[in-house]
Amino acid sequence: MAKKILAVVGSLREGSFNRMLAMKAKELVGDEAEFEILDYSGVPLLNQDIEFPAPEAVATAREKIKEADGIWIFCPEYNHFFSGVLKNFLDWMSRPVSNTEGQVMNGKKIAISGISPGMSGTALAQDHLVTLLAFLNADIMNMPRLTIPHAMGLIKDGKLELGESEKYLLRQKDAFLKFIEE
Ligand code: FNR
Numbered sequence: 001m002a003k004k005i006l007a008v009v010g011s012l013r014e015g016s017f018n019r020m021l022a023m024k025a026k027e028l029v030g031d032e033a034e035f036e037i038l039d040y041s042g043v044p045l046l047n048q049d050i051e052f053p054a055p056e057a058v059a060t061a062r063e064k065i066k067e068a069d070g071i072w073i074f075c076p077e078y079n080h081f082f083s084g085v086l087k088n089f090l091d092w093m094s095r096p097v098s099n100t101e102g103q104v105m106n107g108k109k110i111a112i113s114g115i116s117p118g119m120s121g122t123a124l125a126q127d128h129l130v131t132l133l134a135f136l137n138a139d140i141m142n143m144p145r146l147t148i149p150h151a152m153g154l155i156k157d158g159k160l161e162l163g164e165s166e167k168y169l170l171r172q173k174d175a176f177l178k179f180i181e182e
Contacts, residue, residue, distance in 0.1 A: 003033040003180050006068035010086030011076045012041055017115045017151045018074040020160035021169070025072060025113070028166075028173045033180075038064055046091045058092050065093060065104040070180040071138075075114040077125035086129070094136050105136040111176040113146035113169070115154075121147030141179045146172045 007022045019037070026035045042057035044050065054062070065071065076083045093105050110133055114122025126145055133140050148154070148165055155161070162169060 002031075003069040003177070004067060005029065005033050005035045005070045005072055005176070005180070006064055007035065007037045007072045007074060008040070008086070008089065009037060009074045010083045010089075011074075012085055015158075016076070017117075017155075017160065018076050018113075021113060021115050021148065022072070022074045024160060024162060024166070024169060025074075025173060028170055029177075032173075032177055033069075036064070040089050043089055043092060046088055051095060054092075054097070061089070062093065062097060062104045065108065068108070070109040070111065070176060071105075072111045072113070072176065073129065075112055075122050075125050075129055077114065077116045077118065077120060077122040080120070080124040080128075082125040082129045087132075090132060090136070103136065105133070105138050108138045109176075109180050110138045110140045111145075111172060111179070112140070113148075113172060115148040115151045115160075117149075117151045119149050121149035123147045141176060144168070144172050144175055 009016060009019045009022050011018050022037050029035045040061050043061060044055055094103050096102050112126050112129060114126055116122045130140055146168055
């Protein structure tokens with residue numbers, strides 16, 4: 001049966017570079033696996049007063065995480081950290097589903113990529129993200145991770161053209177497909 005990859009883009013903005021990168025990854029994955037970009041725009045700010053029963057958007061996202069063989073996170077960099085929306089999302093996912101069911105990130109296989117206009121290509125944000133994911137006991141593919149700097153220079157007619165960097169995304173895709181097979 002085809003493996004399922006769920007992409008989580010840490011930016012809600014329409015023209016997000018990280019969303020464009022996720023779309024490129026989807027193109028490269030082709031029919032080698034199912035690839036869905038999660039819409040979690042309806043997940044509210046975490047407030048323990050509304051934790052149980054879980055809001056519908058949270059419950060739906062948890063189901064999709066549970067069904068996925070791998071989660072591919074596309075991580076923007078905000079102030080050398082990952083974005084607040086991604087932190088909020090992962091905080092929700094880090095909470096137990098019920099009294100009898102634990103949190104859904106436990107043991108999940110994860111790939112991390114990111115693109116930014118700056119020089120770091122999201123490397124600093126990714127390191128922080130790894131710290132959080134390790135705490136959730138996720139199974140992180142640390143090699144390769146992908147960092148793409150200078151995003152502005154890669155936008156042609158409103159589209160992301162990776163050029164030379166595309167081979168690194170291809171390499172990461174191949175590695176992740178192998179990682180989720182193991
Ligand atoms: C940024 N940006 C940014 N870029 C970077 O390379 N290093 C950084 O530390 C920051 N810090 C930062 C803070 C805040 C609050 C914002 C809003 C932005 C720029 C950021 O990387 C850029 O807007 C990206 O385009 C965001 O990713 P998406 O939305 O294109 O996926």
